[in-house]
Amino acid sequence: MQQAEFLKIVTPFQDKLYRLAKRLLVSREEAEDATQEILLKLWSKSKKMGTYNNVEAFAMTMTKNFCLDRLKSRQASNLKLVHSNYRENDSSLQKKIEANDSVSWVQKIMEELPEQQKMVLQLRDIEAYDYDEISEMLEMKPTAVRVALSRARKTVREKLIQKHNYGIG
Amino acid sequence: MELDKIERLLERYFEGETTLSEEEKLRAYFSQGEVAQHLEQYAPLFSYFSTSKEEKFTKSIPLSQKNTKSTWSYKWLSVAAVTVLLLGVYFGKSYQDEKQLEKQRARYAYEETKKALDLLAQNFERGTEKVAYLNEFVEAKDKVYNKN
Structure with a gap:
């Protein structure tokens, strides 16, 4: 080729x-x-x-x-140690910016999701793939994809409402 | 779009029951300026989805033809190696045969020479037998001389 x-x-x-x-x-x-x-x-x-x-x-x-x-x-x-150090610095810096940027809160919330939910949410809500494609890509059953997606969305909603009520959003 | 419709869509969205086109409608609703106040909290979610889709992969891909070329040359290298090996076996065999034949010829020549030399030796022996009589004569002559 x-x-x-x-x-x-x-x-x-x-x-x-x-x-x-x-x-x-x-x-x-x-x-x-x-x-x-x-x-x-x-x-x-x-x-x-x-x-x-x-x-x-x-x-x-x-x-x-x-x-x-x-x-x-x-x-x-021990790479993890290096990385978490790096993240620590980054997040404190990020926090300052985030105080008035609610959009990047969503990013932060997504970072806290389990890997599988992250991927499902990424592929569905950002890349807009259909369920069959996602289940092929992630090697999951379509029903499992749906469950993971719903769970991920609900977690994000919960945390978003929390932030909103704190008056940051 | 009417508010209650959006609310219903949102509900189904969190249950994971919306279709792709319905989700597109939700994104469109939240990206336009006017969002109902009680739904404002969801706006960052959908605008985040829209903006993060814009991110691009900027690194270049260092593709090289080397890849396909090297597999190509490996293939031909192995073909060449097998050819050389087969030729070696073939010529090696005939060389061995030739050597064998040469050895046989040498042995034959050796045997013939040996036979010839044997013959020569036999004739010499016959000669020395005759010379033995001469010795007898010399001895007799010595006896005669010694008596004097």
């Missing part, structure tokens, strides 16, 4: 891969590295690409697995 041909297939959804990676890994640099690596992996498999009936869903699944692996290894190594 030629480069141009590959890029033509990949370009429509590479931003979506990046956004999912960023949703999971939080840091922009890490998400960019992850996306780059996934696209390169996809390129190395480009000969077999014709056999996948849905390249986009396949790439999404790759992204999901890659990022979850990253998170797991981060948890296992």
Whole structure:
């Protein structure tokens, strides 16, 4: 497969891969590295690409697995310490800005969700995929996707109302 | 859109029962300026969804042709290696056969030479037998001389 041909297939959804990676890994640099690596992996498999009936869903699944692996290894190594330090600084800085920016509260709330709910919410409410696509991408049953989505939305609502009542929103 | 319709949609939204087009309607409602006061708390949610969709992947992908090329050359490298190996086996075999034949010829030549030399030795022996008589004569002559 030629480069141009590959890029033509990949370009429509590479931003979506990046956004999912960023949703999971939080840091922009890490998400960019992850996306780059996934696209390169996809390129190395480009000969077999014709056999996948849905390249986009396949790439999404790759992204999901890659990022979850990253998170797991981060948890296992002392990298977590470094990162949480970094987050600490970041969040205190962020808090100042957030006091008058209720939109980024939503981001903060989403960060606190469990990984699976994060992904479901990302794919449904931001990328607007239908349930069948999401269940293929995340390797979940469609009913499980619905349940996770409803739970995620309700958690976000609850926390949003809390903030609202504190008078920050 | 009427307020009660939006409220109903919101309710179903949190239950995970809305369709994609209904969710699109909700986003549209919250992105326009006028939102009912009791629904204002949801506005950041939907505007966050809309804005985070704008984020783009800006890093370039360092694609190279090396990838496909290297697999190509590996394939041909293995073909070449097998050819060389087969040729080696074939010529090695014939070389071995030739050596075997040479050895046989050498052995044959050796045997023939040995036979010839044996023959020569036998004839020499016959010669020395005759010379033995001469010795007898010399001895007799010595006896005669010694007596004098």
